[in-house]
Amino acid sequence: MLPGTPVSERSSVEEELIERVLWFLTLRWITVAGICATSLIACFILNIGLPFIPILIIAACILLFNFVCITYHHYIKCISYNQYIKSHHRFANLQIFTDWIALVFLVHYTGGIESPVIFYFIFHVIIAAILLSRKACYLQTSFAVLLIISLSILEYVNIIPHVQIKELFPNAIYDNSLYLLSVLFFCITSLYVSAYLATSIANQIRKREKEIIVLKDKITDAYQALEGKDREKSEFTYKVTHELRSPLSAIQSLLKSIEEGYAGEVSEKAKELIIRSERRTGFLLTLVKDLLDLVTGKTGKPREGDSKPVDINEAVKCTLDLMQEKVKEKNIKLTVHTTGKPAYLNIIPDDLDIIMTNLIGNAIKYTREGGTINISNIITDNEIRIDISDTGIGIHKDDINKIFDEFYRSQNAKATESDGTGLGLTIVKNLIKRYDGHIDVQSKFGKGTTVTVSFPV
Amino acid sequence: MTDQKILIIDDDPDIVEAMRMPLEANGYKVITANCGKEGLQKAREEIPDLIILDVMMETDTEGFHVAYELRSEMQDSEYKNCRKIPILMITAISQKKGMSFSPEKDDAFLPVDNFIEKPIQPKELLKKVAELVVNKE
Incomplete structure (x- = not known):
């Protein structure tokens, strides 16, 4: 059992990662639906002049990417289980990485540094904390920060043309350096603080999970050891009672023959004593029979006979x-x-x-x-x-x-x-x-x- | 009153003794064998009127094998003269009575005529022995 412990601990944690990656894939379908619905409402109900086509193209790209992910997931699962488990860290990293890029495009087409979509970066920080190690989560967060800074600076210096959503911001403020700095400052700090909080909680949960798995294995071991001991005890009882039965039967049979006078005349007092002895051996025989009944089944031996x-x-x-x-x-x-x-x-x-x-x-x-x-x-x-x-x-x-x-x-x-x-x-x-x-x-x-x-x- | 011969096949000399006393007191001639092999040999030589047979001897089922051997239908069986001898089988407690197997129902399964449980009750023994010996005649 002991050599098996690390394997089960590992595989259980890994299996959970796989489960979460699948959950992440499902979440992405919902995100695509959300993007489409929100942009439709914004364009046609609230009459906000969003660049509808680029947003739909981004949604389509995410959709396509999710299909590829799911196909890859099934493909790798069929090849080998070990590979499947190993690849999941990389797979999760790749997915978050791609999502950041899609998100940065979405932010760009909805107003750059002025876009409310920028808040959505926090979601992926939390997802990264759940799926990845602490280090990988910080790396991913830094990558997101880099993307946001790059986008806002490139728009600021007009290398990338800024998309102005007039219904939200009638006057452009993306080129206001003080605004830019303050938004970037608060955005970046909230991303890192989120990363810190989320990884702390996730790590603690992971630690607990590992402890629980180790404990579970220990309890299973202890239970099996106890069961073994109980079986040994029952087997011992079975053997002992079995051995007791024959001599007791013989004593009882002999006493009965004496009592009934087959071994010659017996005095009244002797007869009384014999009857008493018989009662005691009779009790012992009942005990033996009960013990045999009790341990049959506990010893793993089925009772003779069929249902x-x-x-x-x-x-x-x-x-x-x-x-x-x-x-x-x-x-x-x-x-x-x-x-x-x-x-x-x-x-x-x-x-x-x-x-x-x-x-x-x-x-x-x-x-x-x-x-x-x-x-x-x-x-x-x-x-x-x-x-x-x-x-x-x-x-x-x-x-x-x-x-x-x-x-x-x-x-x-x-x-x-x-x-x-x-x-x-x-x-x-x-x-x-x-x-x-x-x-x-x-x-x-x-x-x-x-x-x-x-x-x- | 009777000079009928009873063969007791049992490896426990005390059980044998406990049965011998009441049987001899009632006029039966008792011969004994302390294992299946000796029992079969004595059955063939002496052709007793009744065989009292213990189930568990050296192995847990030695008695069953002895019974099958004695009742064998094979043409060239060494024991063909013994086929008609009634057999009273001794079982230990919890090996067990009543519902699970009984001579009436399981005749083909276990070729014996009746059972008696250990510890031996002399009255019960004598009753069963008398029935089997009478039936034979």
């Missing part, structure tokens, strides 16, 4: 079948509203199974005896939704934002059910996110909880 259309009604039914015993044991009133027609969701069946088992499992786990659980499946034009609401212990409003955190269990959940890894909802949320779905939890402490899961279809 296929699964009917959510069927999925809910399957999950409930497996949990029937618990529902009966706690005497929970269970109602299920299925969609009229099968509602197919494209998902890896195991993933939907994990989501359903966790959510419905939680509803059953945290609903008191004799409580109610409602499950409704809803299908609309753009989503499939599953609402699971219970009259269970609820979630405190301080806990509601934390329940998706890894290993988090709320106080009342711990008090109700000692066993639980605090990973179920994290797993569910990760899985739902993988399918661009959404999970929302509404709860009233002590009253009940509604979990809404929706997937786009």
Whole structure:
């Protein structure tokens, strides 16, 4: 990543230059239209005696020049990208240079030093500051100053005939040396001050831009490094939990055989202790299973199996079948509203199974005896939704934002059910996110909880 | 009550032991093999009444290969006498139950007759074993 940094920094700044050059080209079309419109209004509405034909010729020349520029731009773009980027500084310089000349002609035909068009020199100073380096901007400004001084002196000494716009200045003042000097003084100082102000701002912006680009790269690097670390951590967790699973299964299996008396008579006390041990290993096995579910996907390994259309009604039914015993044991009133027609969701069946088992499992786990659980499946034009609401212990409003955190269990959940890894909802949320779905939890402490899961279809 | 022979193919001696105890207590004769190769050899020699087969042994899918080998339809298969032996496959938790694959639906895909999950519950094991052995007869 590091060797790439200067390249991206450079290319990003260069790309911006290209963008601005294109913007400059567009601006020129508008300028031509402006010249034509202004001269038309001046000639035919305000009846100012402008030399209309030379002005139109200048406009036509600018038009032609802009066509050439655009053609050149496309031509050089096709040749090579590097060349394209390199040529843009020169290209921008050339354009400003040509514009000055067109502008000086325009100034000449609209009254020379008396022309109000002279103010327009300031625009190009600002454009030069935006497009070029500070030095190039000052050079361009000096060139403009030279053009203005040359024009006014040549008109003053009558080497170039002065164009008098009588409607503006009934008496010529271009040959008034004091006027000439003062106009030149203010014109030149305003051009240089503009150049100074504009380049200062432009340079500062450029500096900031470079800093931002460097920062952006640093953040990207840091993010990638973090992602790598997280993946390593997940891979490690995956390996460790995988290794834990076999011995735990063996312990659990052996304990079960002893408990059921296959290894000879077991005293009541021993049996009780074995059952306790079994419960603890059972918890560890759940933890291992949850951890595996949690890190699958984080390790970059896709879960085994392919997405296929699964009917959510069927999925809910399957999950409930497996949990029937618990529902009966706690005497929970269970109602299920299925969609009229099968509602197919494209998902890896195991993933939907994990989501359903966790959510419905939680509803059953945290609903008191004799409580109610409602499950409704809803299908609309753009989503499939599953609402699971219970009259269970609820979630405190301080806990509601934390329940998706890894290993988090709320106080009342711990008090109700000692066993639980605090990973179920994290797993569910990760899985739902993988399918661009959404999970929302509404709860009233002590009253009940509604979990809404929706997937786009 | 029965002298039916059950072959357990599993590389974890503790799981084997945990299954052996309830099976022997119920009168089954248990023979064991700790890898796929040994399992295939014993299946051919002993022609057991049931094979209990673990999925993950040396490789993650060794059990599947053993099952395919035993059920091979090839005319000259070494194991053609084993084709009819029912197979009970052991899967680990989260390898997983129910919806993803089941013996009814995926018979062609995975040529086994039923599954049992680790950790082994003796009652469930005995129930499944009894069903498969009866079905065979």
